[in-house]
Amino acid sequence: MKERVKGWIGRWDTLLKRLEAQGATVREWVVEPEADEERVRETEARLGIGVPPTVRRIIAEGAGKVTIYWYFDKETLSPFESSGELAWSLEAFEWPYFGDDELEEEKRYLAFHVAGNGDYVLLDLEGYPDDPPVVSWGHETGEFLLLAPSFTEFVERVTELAFIGAEDSAYEPFCGPDGLDVDGLNAKAWKAWLDRYLTLTLEDAAKELPLLIDYITFHEAEEAGVREALARYEPDAVLEAWLSRLERETYRGNRDQLFGYIGETVGEAAADWVRSLWSDRPLVEVSNYSRAYLSACCLPGSEGLERVLARLELEAQSSKIDGYSANGLLRYFHSRDVIRWAESHVAFPFGGWDELFAASAPRWEDVCRWLDGHEAMRQTALSALGKLFARGEAPEGEPDRGEIIRLLGKAEREAVLKKEKEAVRRVTAHLADWR
DSSP: HHHHHHHHHHHHHHHHHHHHHHEEEEEEEEEEEOOHHHHHHHHHHTTTTTTOHHHHHHTTTOSSEEEEEEEEOOOOOOOOEEEEEEEEEETTTTTOOSSSHHHHHOOOEEEEEEEEEEEEEETTTTTTHHHHHEEEEETTTTTTEESSHHHHHHHHHHHTTTOOSSSSHHHGGGTTEEEOOOTTTTHHHHHHHHHHHHHOOOOOOOHHHHHHHHHHHSSSSSSSHHHHHTTTTTTHHHHHHHHHHHHHOOOOHHHHHHHHHHHHGGGGGGHHHHHTTSSOOOOSOOOOHHHHHHHHSSSTTHHHHHHHHHHHHHHHHOOOOOOOHHHHHHHGGGOHHHHHHTTTTTTSSSSHHHHHHHOOOOEEEEEHHHSOOHHHHHHHHHHHHHHHHHTTTBBBSSSOHHHHHHHHHHHHOOOOOOHHHHHHHHHHHHHHHOO
16 A cells, blocks of 8 residues: 555656646645554544544555645636645544434544535445545535545546546536546546646647647737747637637636637737627627627727627616626726716616726726715725725826815715725825825
Protein backbone atom coordinates (compact mmCIF):
# COMPACT_ATOMS: atom_id res chain seq x y z
CA MET A 1 0.00 0.00 0.00
CA LYS A 2 2.86 2.37 0.73
CA GLU A 3 4.09 2.16 -2.87
CA ARG A 4 0.58 2.72 -4.19
CA VAL A 5 0.17 5.83 -2.06
CA LYS A 6 3.58 7.04 -3.20
CA GLY A 7 2.48 6.56 -6.80
CA TRP A 8 -0.68 8.58 -6.23
CA ILE A 9 1.27 11.43 -4.70
CA GLY A 10 3.66 11.49 -7.65
CA ARG A 11 0.77 11.65 -10.14
CA TRP A 12 -0.95 14.39 -8.14
CA ASP A 13 2.21 16.46 -8.02
CA THR A 14 2.82 16.14 -11.77
CA LEU A 15 -0.75 17.01 -12.72
CA LEU A 16 -1.02 19.99 -10.40
CA LYS A 17 2.28 21.44 -11.62
CA ARG A 18 1.12 21.12 -15.23
CA LEU A 19 -2.20 22.76 -14.42
CA GLU A 20 -0.50 25.62 -12.61
CA ALA A 21 1.94 26.12 -15.50
CA GLN A 22 -1.00 26.61 -17.87
CA GLY A 23 -2.68 29.21 -15.66
CA ALA A 24 -5.03 27.16 -13.49
CA THR A 25 -5.10 28.12 -9.82
CA VAL A 26 -3.95 25.48 -7.34
CA ARG A 27 -5.35 26.83 -4.12
CA GLU A 28 -4.50 23.90 -1.86
CA TRP A 29 -2.04 21.07 -2.26
CA VAL A 30 -1.21 19.30 0.99
CA VAL A 31 -0.25 15.73 1.79
CA GLU A 32 0.70 15.19 5.40
CA PRO A 33 2.61 12.02 6.29
CA GLU A 34 1.18 9.00 7.99
CA ALA A 35 -0.87 9.51 11.12
CA ASP A 36 0.46 7.81 14.23
CA GLU A 37 -1.41 4.94 15.81
CA GLU A 38 -2.52 6.98 18.79
CA ARG A 39 -4.33 9.53 16.60
CA VAL A 40 -6.03 6.76 14.66
CA ARG A 41 -7.27 5.16 17.87
CA GLU A 42 -8.53 8.51 19.17
CA THR A 43 -10.53 8.92 15.97
CA GLU A 44 -11.94 5.39 16.26
CA ALA A 45 -12.92 6.05 19.88
CA ARG A 46 -14.65 9.28 18.83
CA LEU A 47 -16.57 7.50 16.07
CA GLY A 48 -17.29 4.36 18.05
CA ILE A 49 -16.08 2.10 15.19
CA GLY A 50 -12.83 0.97 13.65
CA VAL A 51 -11.65 2.74 10.50
CA PRO A 52 -12.00 0.29 7.55
CA PRO A 53 -8.68 -1.63 7.29
CA THR A 54 -7.61 -0.48 3.80
CA VAL A 55 -8.44 3.15 4.55
CA ARG A 56 -6.55 2.75 7.81
CA ARG A 57 -3.45 1.49 5.94
CA ILE A 58 -3.58 4.39 3.48
CA ILE A 59 -3.70 6.84 6.38
CA ALA A 60 -0.94 4.99 8.20
CA GLU A 61 1.34 4.50 5.21
CA GLY A 62 1.86 7.91 3.71
CA ALA A 63 -1.35 9.93 3.40
CA GLY A 64 -2.65 10.82 6.84
CA LYS A 65 -4.16 13.98 5.43
CA VAL A 66 -4.81 14.97 1.81
CA THR A 67 -6.12 18.35 0.69
CA ILE A 68 -6.19 19.19 -3.02
CA TYR A 69 -8.21 21.94 -4.63
CA TRP A 70 -7.68 23.57 -8.01
CA TYR A 71 -9.86 25.55 -10.38
CA PHE A 72 -9.72 27.24 -13.74
CA ASP A 73 -9.49 30.94 -14.24
CA LYS A 74 -12.94 32.38 -15.02
CA GLU A 75 -11.96 32.86 -18.67
CA THR A 76 -11.39 29.15 -19.29
CA LEU A 77 -14.17 27.43 -21.21
CA SER A 78 -14.08 23.84 -20.04
CA PRO A 79 -16.60 21.31 -21.41
CA PHE A 80 -18.04 20.80 -17.93
CA GLU A 81 -18.59 23.03 -14.93
CA SER A 82 -15.49 21.66 -13.33
CA SER A 83 -12.83 22.12 -10.70
CA GLY A 84 -10.71 19.60 -8.87
CA GLU A 85 -11.10 18.58 -5.25
CA LEU A 86 -9.89 15.62 -3.21
CA ALA A 87 -9.53 15.49 0.56
CA TRP A 88 -9.56 13.31 3.63
CA SER A 89 -8.15 13.35 7.14
CA LEU A 90 -8.77 11.76 10.52
CA GLU A 91 -10.36 15.00 11.71
CA ALA A 92 -12.77 14.97 8.73
CA PHE A 93 -14.22 11.55 9.55
CA GLU A 94 -17.67 12.17 10.99
CA TRP A 95 -21.18 10.84 11.11
CA PRO A 96 -23.03 13.09 8.69
CA TYR A 97 -26.27 14.91 9.31
CA PHE A 98 -28.84 14.17 6.61
CA GLY A 99 -31.87 15.69 8.29
CA ASP A 100 -33.42 12.19 8.49
CA ASP A 101 -33.69 10.45 11.86
CA GLU A 102 -33.62 6.96 10.36
CA LEU A 103 -30.45 7.67 8.39
CA GLU A 104 -28.84 9.25 11.45
CA GLU A 105 -29.49 6.18 13.56
CA GLU A 106 -28.31 3.49 11.16
CA LYS A 107 -24.66 4.70 11.04
CA ARG A 108 -24.24 3.33 7.56
CA TYR A 109 -22.42 6.28 6.00
CA LEU A 110 -19.17 7.79 7.26
CA ALA A 111 -18.15 11.14 5.81
CA PHE A 112 -14.51 11.84 4.99
CA HIS A 113 -14.97 15.12 3.14
CA VAL A 114 -17.58 17.89 2.90
CA ALA A 115 -17.65 19.92 -0.31
CA GLY A 116 -17.89 23.68 -0.17
CA ASN A 117 -21.62 23.61 -0.96
CA GLY A 118 -22.38 21.12 1.82
CA ASP A 119 -22.44 17.88 -0.21
CA TYR A 120 -20.86 14.86 1.51
CA VAL A 121 -18.32 12.37 0.17
CA LEU A 122 -18.92 9.18 2.17
CA LEU A 123 -17.83 5.65 2.86
CA ASP A 124 -20.75 3.22 2.58
CA LEU A 125 -20.06 0.90 5.51
CA GLU A 126 -22.64 -1.64 4.33
CA GLY A 127 -20.36 -2.44 1.43
CA TYR A 128 -17.13 -4.45 1.45
CA PRO A 129 -15.90 -3.88 5.04
CA ASP A 130 -12.16 -3.88 4.24
CA ASP A 131 -12.35 -1.25 1.47
CA PRO A 132 -15.91 0.16 1.39
CA PRO A 133 -17.65 1.84 -1.56
CA VAL A 134 -17.63 5.63 -1.86
CA VAL A 135 -20.80 7.62 -2.50
CA SER A 136 -21.72 11.28 -2.76
CA TRP A 137 -24.76 12.78 -1.04
CA GLY A 138 -26.30 15.95 -2.46
CA HIS A 139 -27.60 18.29 0.19
CA GLU A 140 -30.16 19.78 -2.22
CA THR A 141 -31.49 16.53 -3.68
CA GLY A 142 -31.03 14.31 -0.63
CA GLU A 143 -29.91 11.54 -2.99
CA PHE A 144 -26.88 9.25 -2.97
CA LEU A 145 -24.63 8.76 -5.99
CA LEU A 146 -22.24 5.84 -6.25
CA LEU A 147 -18.73 7.05 -7.07
CA ALA A 148 -16.67 3.84 -6.80
CA PRO A 149 -16.97 0.27 -5.46
CA SER A 150 -14.09 0.91 -3.02
CA PHE A 151 -12.12 3.75 -1.50
CA THR A 152 -8.93 2.82 -3.36
CA GLU A 153 -10.82 2.67 -6.65
CA PHE A 154 -12.34 6.06 -5.88
CA VAL A 155 -8.88 7.57 -5.46
CA GLU A 156 -7.71 5.93 -8.70
CA ARG A 157 -10.68 7.21 -10.67
CA VAL A 158 -10.71 10.77 -9.39
CA THR A 159 -6.96 10.93 -9.96
CA GLU A 160 -7.43 9.93 -13.60
CA LEU A 161 -10.20 12.52 -13.92
CA ALA A 162 -8.00 15.29 -12.46
CA PHE A 163 -9.88 15.23 -9.11
CA ILE A 164 -13.21 16.17 -10.68
CA GLY A 165 -15.60 17.02 -7.84
CA ALA A 166 -16.43 17.16 -4.97
CA GLU A 167 -19.98 18.44 -5.38
CA ASP A 168 -22.42 15.81 -6.57
CA SER A 169 -23.32 17.93 -9.63
CA ALA A 170 -19.67 17.79 -10.72
CA TYR A 171 -19.46 14.01 -10.30
CA GLU A 172 -22.81 13.24 -11.93
CA PRO A 173 -21.84 13.67 -15.64
CA PHE A 174 -19.11 11.06 -15.22
CA CYS A 175 -21.04 8.43 -13.30
CA GLY A 176 -22.42 5.12 -14.58
CA PRO A 177 -23.85 2.07 -12.81
CA ASP A 178 -20.44 1.29 -11.28
CA GLY A 179 -19.68 4.84 -10.23
CA LEU A 180 -17.24 7.18 -11.94
CA ASP A 181 -16.64 5.80 -15.42
CA VAL A 182 -13.21 6.87 -16.62
CA ASP A 183 -13.89 5.35 -20.05
CA GLY A 184 -17.37 6.84 -20.56
CA LEU A 185 -18.15 9.36 -23.29
CA ASN A 186 -18.06 12.35 -20.95
CA ALA A 187 -14.85 11.19 -19.31
CA LYS A 188 -13.18 10.72 -22.69
CA ALA A 189 -14.32 14.18 -23.80
CA TRP A 190 -13.07 15.71 -20.55
CA LYS A 191 -9.69 13.96 -20.66
CA ALA A 192 -9.17 14.86 -24.33
CA TRP A 193 -10.02 18.49 -23.62
CA LEU A 194 -7.75 18.57 -20.57
CA ASP A 195 -4.85 17.07 -22.51
CA ARG A 196 -5.28 19.78 -25.14
CA TYR A 197 -5.44 22.45 -22.45
CA LEU A 198 -2.23 21.18 -20.86
CA THR A 199 -0.24 20.85 -24.08
CA LEU A 200 -1.32 23.60 -26.50
CA THR A 201 1.17 26.48 -26.59
CA LEU A 202 0.62 29.91 -28.11
CA GLU A 203 3.49 29.26 -30.50
CA ASP A 204 1.71 26.21 -31.93
CA ALA A 205 -1.74 27.79 -31.77
CA ALA A 206 -0.64 30.82 -33.78
CA LYS A 207 0.02 28.59 -36.79
CA GLU A 208 -3.63 27.64 -37.35
CA LEU A 209 -6.71 29.76 -36.71
CA PRO A 210 -8.85 26.93 -35.21
CA LEU A 211 -6.02 26.19 -32.77
CA LEU A 212 -5.74 29.86 -31.90
CA ILE A 213 -9.47 29.95 -31.20
CA ASP A 214 -9.04 26.98 -28.86
CA TYR A 215 -6.10 28.67 -27.14
CA ILE A 216 -8.18 31.79 -26.48
CA THR A 217 -10.93 29.69 -24.88
CA PHE A 218 -8.28 28.13 -22.64
CA HIS A 219 -6.80 31.45 -21.58
CA GLU A 220 -7.95 34.89 -22.78
CA ALA A 221 -8.00 37.18 -25.79
CA GLU A 222 -6.18 40.09 -24.16
CA GLU A 223 -2.69 38.58 -24.17
CA ALA A 224 -0.36 40.62 -26.39
CA GLY A 225 0.79 37.46 -28.17
CA VAL A 226 -2.79 36.46 -28.90
CA ARG A 227 -3.57 39.87 -30.36
CA GLU A 228 -0.51 39.68 -32.58
CA ALA A 229 -1.46 36.21 -33.79
CA LEU A 230 -5.07 37.25 -34.51
CA ALA A 231 -3.87 40.25 -36.52
CA ARG A 232 -2.47 37.86 -39.14
CA TYR A 233 -5.97 36.73 -40.08
CA GLU A 234 -8.79 38.58 -41.83
CA PRO A 235 -11.61 39.56 -39.43
CA ASP A 236 -14.16 37.66 -41.54
CA ALA A 237 -12.08 34.50 -41.14
CA VAL A 238 -11.87 35.04 -37.38
CA LEU A 239 -15.66 35.43 -37.20
CA GLU A 240 -16.20 32.24 -39.20
CA ALA A 241 -13.81 30.38 -36.92
CA TRP A 242 -15.73 31.53 -33.84
CA LEU A 243 -19.06 30.55 -35.39
CA SER A 244 -17.65 27.11 -36.18
CA ARG A 245 -16.49 26.82 -32.56
CA LEU A 246 -19.93 27.91 -31.40
CA GLU A 247 -21.58 25.12 -33.39
CA ARG A 248 -19.39 22.53 -31.62
CA GLU A 249 -20.11 23.84 -28.13
CA THR A 250 -22.04 21.27 -26.11
CA TYR A 251 -22.13 23.09 -22.77
CA ARG A 252 -24.77 25.82 -22.87
CA GLY A 253 -23.08 27.73 -20.07
CA ASN A 254 -20.18 28.53 -22.40
CA ARG A 255 -22.17 30.14 -25.20
CA ASP A 256 -22.31 33.61 -23.69
CA GLN A 257 -18.55 33.57 -23.20
CA LEU A 258 -18.05 32.60 -26.84
CA PHE A 259 -20.21 35.52 -27.93
CA GLY A 260 -18.05 37.70 -25.71
CA TYR A 261 -14.93 36.53 -27.51
CA ILE A 262 -16.49 37.49 -30.84
CA GLY A 263 -17.11 40.99 -29.55
CA GLU A 264 -13.55 41.28 -28.23
CA THR A 265 -11.71 39.90 -31.23
CA VAL A 266 -13.81 40.83 -34.29
CA GLY A 267 -15.41 44.17 -33.39
CA GLU A 268 -17.11 46.20 -36.13
CA ALA A 269 -16.16 43.64 -38.77
CA ALA A 270 -18.99 41.56 -37.29
CA ALA A 271 -21.56 44.37 -37.58
CA ASP A 272 -23.74 42.74 -40.24
CA TRP A 273 -23.76 39.44 -38.39
CA VAL A 274 -24.76 41.22 -35.15
CA ARG A 275 -27.58 43.02 -36.96
CA SER A 276 -28.85 39.62 -38.06
CA LEU A 277 -29.19 38.67 -34.37
CA TRP A 278 -31.86 41.36 -34.01
CA SER A 279 -34.15 39.69 -36.55
CA ASP A 280 -37.24 37.82 -35.39
CA ARG A 281 -35.59 34.54 -36.38
CA PRO A 282 -31.82 34.84 -35.88
CA LEU A 283 -29.69 32.07 -37.34
CA VAL A 284 -27.90 31.69 -34.00
CA GLU A 285 -29.65 31.41 -30.66
CA VAL A 286 -28.39 34.23 -28.43
CA SER A 287 -29.36 35.59 -25.02
CA ASN A 288 -30.52 39.18 -24.63
CA TYR A 289 -27.40 39.99 -22.63
CA SER A 290 -25.00 38.60 -25.23
CA ARG A 291 -26.83 40.39 -28.02
CA ALA A 292 -26.57 43.67 -26.12
CA TYR A 293 -22.87 43.13 -25.45
CA LEU A 294 -22.20 42.30 -29.11
CA SER A 295 -24.14 45.40 -30.13
CA ALA A 296 -21.96 47.54 -27.87
CA CYS A 297 -18.76 45.99 -29.27
CA CYS A 298 -19.61 45.61 -32.95
CA LEU A 299 -22.19 48.15 -34.10
CA PRO A 300 -20.94 51.61 -35.07
CA GLY A 301 -21.82 54.85 -33.33
CA SER A 302 -24.98 54.81 -31.28
CA GLU A 303 -26.70 52.10 -33.35
CA GLY A 304 -26.28 49.36 -30.79
CA LEU A 305 -27.52 51.48 -27.90
CA GLU A 306 -30.52 52.63 -29.90
CA ARG A 307 -31.48 49.05 -30.66
CA VAL A 308 -31.24 47.96 -27.02
CA LEU A 309 -33.14 51.00 -25.73
CA ALA A 310 -35.89 50.47 -28.30
CA ARG A 311 -36.29 46.87 -27.16
CA LEU A 312 -36.37 47.93 -23.50
CA GLU A 313 -39.00 50.58 -24.20
CA LEU A 314 -41.11 47.95 -25.91
CA GLU A 315 -40.81 45.63 -22.91
CA ALA A 316 -41.59 48.49 -20.52
CA GLN A 317 -45.07 48.70 -22.01
CA SER A 318 -45.98 45.38 -20.40
CA SER A 319 -43.68 45.10 -17.36
CA LYS A 320 -41.50 47.20 -15.13
CA ILE A 321 -37.79 47.32 -15.97
CA ASP A 322 -35.66 46.36 -12.97
CA GLY A 323 -32.21 47.79 -12.35
CA TYR A 324 -30.29 44.54 -12.60
CA SER A 325 -31.73 43.73 -16.03
CA ALA A 326 -31.10 47.26 -17.27
CA ASN A 327 -27.53 47.16 -15.98
CA GLY A 328 -26.87 43.81 -17.63
CA LEU A 329 -28.01 45.12 -20.99
CA LEU A 330 -26.64 48.66 -20.95
CA ARG A 331 -23.47 48.85 -18.86
CA TYR A 332 -21.12 48.04 -21.76
CA PHE A 333 -22.15 51.15 -23.72
CA HIS A 334 -20.59 53.56 -21.20
CA SER A 335 -22.86 56.30 -22.52
CA ARG A 336 -24.42 59.32 -20.83
CA ASP A 337 -27.45 58.71 -23.03
CA VAL A 338 -28.16 55.75 -20.75
CA ILE A 339 -28.34 58.09 -17.74
CA ARG A 340 -30.88 60.28 -19.51
CA TRP A 341 -32.94 57.26 -20.49
CA ALA A 342 -32.82 55.81 -16.97
CA GLU A 343 -34.34 58.96 -15.43
CA SER A 344 -37.81 57.92 -16.57
CA HIS A 345 -37.40 54.30 -15.43
CA VAL A 346 -35.38 54.23 -12.20
CA ALA A 347 -37.40 53.15 -9.17
CA PHE A 348 -37.03 51.30 -5.89
CA PRO A 349 -35.35 48.99 -5.27
CA PHE A 350 -32.42 50.85 -6.88
CA GLY A 351 -30.05 47.84 -6.97
CA GLY A 352 -28.49 47.65 -10.42
CA TRP A 353 -29.46 51.22 -11.29
CA ASP A 354 -26.57 52.55 -9.21
CA GLU A 355 -24.08 50.26 -11.00
CA LEU A 356 -25.49 51.38 -14.35
CA PHE A 357 -25.23 55.06 -13.43
CA ALA A 358 -21.59 54.61 -12.37
CA ALA A 359 -20.77 52.70 -15.58
CA SER A 360 -22.35 55.25 -17.92
CA ALA A 361 -19.67 57.97 -17.94
CA PRO A 362 -21.57 60.36 -15.65
CA ARG A 363 -20.61 64.01 -15.42
CA TRP A 364 -21.04 66.14 -12.31
CA GLU A 365 -24.06 67.86 -13.84
CA ASP A 366 -25.72 64.44 -14.10
CA VAL A 367 -25.00 63.86 -10.42
CA CYS A 368 -26.54 67.20 -9.46
CA ARG A 369 -29.63 66.57 -11.57
CA TRP A 370 -30.17 63.17 -9.94
CA LEU A 371 -29.48 64.42 -6.42
CA ASP A 372 -32.17 67.05 -7.06
CA GLY A 373 -34.60 64.49 -8.49
CA HIS A 374 -37.09 62.14 -6.85
CA GLU A 375 -36.02 59.88 -4.02
CA ALA A 376 -35.09 56.84 -6.13
CA MET A 377 -32.91 59.04 -8.35
CA ARG A 378 -31.26 60.63 -5.33
CA GLN A 379 -30.43 57.38 -3.59
CA THR A 380 -29.22 55.83 -6.84
CA ALA A 381 -26.85 58.76 -7.41
CA LEU A 382 -25.57 58.59 -3.83
CA SER A 383 -24.85 54.88 -4.12
CA ALA A 384 -23.23 55.32 -7.53
CA LEU A 385 -20.98 58.09 -6.18
CA GLY A 386 -19.97 55.83 -3.31
CA LYS A 387 -19.03 53.07 -5.75
CA LEU A 388 -17.04 55.45 -7.96
CA PHE A 389 -15.13 56.95 -5.04
CA ALA A 390 -14.40 53.46 -3.63
CA ARG A 391 -12.76 52.58 -6.98
CA GLY A 392 -10.70 55.77 -6.97
CA GLU A 393 -12.86 57.27 -9.73
CA ALA A 394 -15.13 60.27 -9.99
CA PRO A 395 -17.63 61.78 -12.43
CA GLU A 396 -16.17 63.72 -15.33
CA GLY A 397 -15.87 67.50 -15.39
CA GLU A 398 -15.37 70.04 -12.64
CA PRO A 399 -17.86 69.81 -9.79
CA ASP A 400 -19.80 72.77 -8.49
CA ARG A 401 -18.88 71.96 -4.92
CA GLY A 402 -21.22 74.51 -3.39
CA GLU A 403 -24.21 73.12 -5.25
CA ILE A 404 -23.28 69.51 -4.50
CA ILE A 405 -22.83 70.25 -0.79
CA ARG A 406 -26.22 71.98 -0.79
CA LEU A 407 -27.88 68.99 -2.41
CA LEU A 408 -26.13 66.54 -0.08
CA GLY A 409 -27.29 68.56 2.91
CA LYS A 410 -30.84 68.48 1.59
CA ALA A 411 -30.58 64.72 1.04
CA GLU A 412 -29.40 64.17 4.60
CA ARG A 413 -32.22 66.28 6.05
CA GLU A 414 -34.85 64.45 4.03
CA ALA A 415 -33.42 60.96 4.64
CA VAL A 416 -35.66 58.79 6.78
CA LEU A 417 -33.50 55.74 7.43
CA LYS A 418 -30.19 55.79 9.27
CA LYS A 419 -28.44 53.97 6.40
CA GLU A 420 -29.57 56.70 3.99
CA LYS A 421 -28.03 59.40 6.19
CA GLU A 422 -24.83 57.37 6.46
CA ALA A 423 -24.67 57.08 2.66
CA VAL A 424 -24.83 60.89 2.38
CA ARG A 425 -22.12 61.32 5.00
CA ARG A 426 -19.81 58.84 3.27
CA VAL A 427 -20.17 60.65 -0.05
CA THR A 428 -19.64 64.02 1.67
CA ALA A 429 -16.45 62.74 3.29
CA HIS A 430 -15.17 61.32 -0.01
CA LEU A 431 -15.95 64.58 -1.76
CA ALA A 432 -13.94 66.53 0.83
CA ASP A 433 -10.93 64.28 0.21
CA TRP A 434 -11.30 64.19 -3.58
CA ARG A 435 -9.30 66.68 -5.64
